[in-house]
Amino acid sequence: MDNPRSDRVRSVAALSKRSVRARTGRFAVEGPQGVREAVRHAPASVRDVYLTAEAMARYAADIVEPARAARLWVHEVTPEVLAAMAETDAPQGVLAVVEAAAPTLEDVLAGGPRILVLLTHVRDPGNAGTVIRGADAAGADAVLVSEASVDVFSPKVVRSTAGSLFHLPVVTGLDVDATLARLRGAGVRTYAADGSGTTLLPDADLSGPHCWVMGNEAWGLDDAVRDTCDEVVRVPIHGLAESLNLAMAATVCLYASAAHR
Incomplete structure (x- = not known):
């Protein structure tokens, strides 16, 4: 050609x-x-x-x-x-x-997942792709993506997944409130990853099925979403860094989950 x-x-x-x-x-x-x-x-x-x-x-x-x-x-x-x-x-x-694959939340739950991550209002393609890659590396069962988030099939997201997009289910177009309710009904605990959390990551009980809920890069999680989750967990900062970016925080949380798996 x-x-x-x-x-x-x-x-x-x-x-x-x-x-x-x-x-x-x-x-x-x-x-x-x-x-x-x-x-x-x-x-x-x-x-x-x-x-x-x-x-x-x-x-x-x-x-x-x-x-x-x-x-x-x-x-x-x-x-x-x-x-x-x-x-x-x-x-x-x-x-x-x-x-484009089109797995559903019900497909994922039918498999009895142990580790999930839900992206809410994540707009940066590099962050979204890196979370998918990190979830794959940590052995997560699926990545859930809200309807208000970036299109995971956009060129920049696809490139930043480095092929992990084809290794685990990525469910897109989800309503956040309905998803949290469905996870709770399926016995999956939801952990809001947020700097305001009173529970430190090393102290979180990650032994059962659970889902990390990650917020927007700029403003984090909406108050209503954070309050709906079962627990708010904070990644401890030991140095002088003000915070971790979304992709780094998600990967740290997912690897903490993997250690309990």
Whole structure:
């Protein structure tokens, strides 16, 4: 494929827009790490894989052969075509179009989860993606995302997950109040991670099923949400730092949970 102005190229490039992703149910994954994980862990969702000739040779074992073994469409394209498809200036010669998974909260609860994290009003793509990556690394069962949060299938979020988006369920579009009520009904305790908490993280009882509730990067958790949670937990600060950012705090909390698992 060598025409950067073709309809196919334009349709892939259009996936950088949220409205197009919502309409098509598809999103783009750029770079070898994300594409490799999509091919390896979610091949049924991968529609097309695009690579330059150089990338075809470099990632033959990691991407091309597994993709062809899964009977996926693998296309060789020119660097100009890939650049026209990608949002980034340096997509490293690899891009895939993937159908967005749509797990539900009920799907997650049916699996008897032990560790969850709920993002409420999280707007920064890097933070959202890093929380998903941290949740994956800590062995969380799922990431829950409120309807007011960033689109997890946006290019920046997808890149910052480093492939973890394909390793665990990510439930999106949730109403926060309804989600907290449903978690409580399923026997999952909810812990608001907030600097105002009177319980320090090392003192929190994380032995049972629980969900960390994380707030907005700028203003934290709404008072009503914080008050609805079973407990408000604070990460202790031992040095002079005023606070941890959202992604760091979430990862610290999730690893504390993992230690009890």
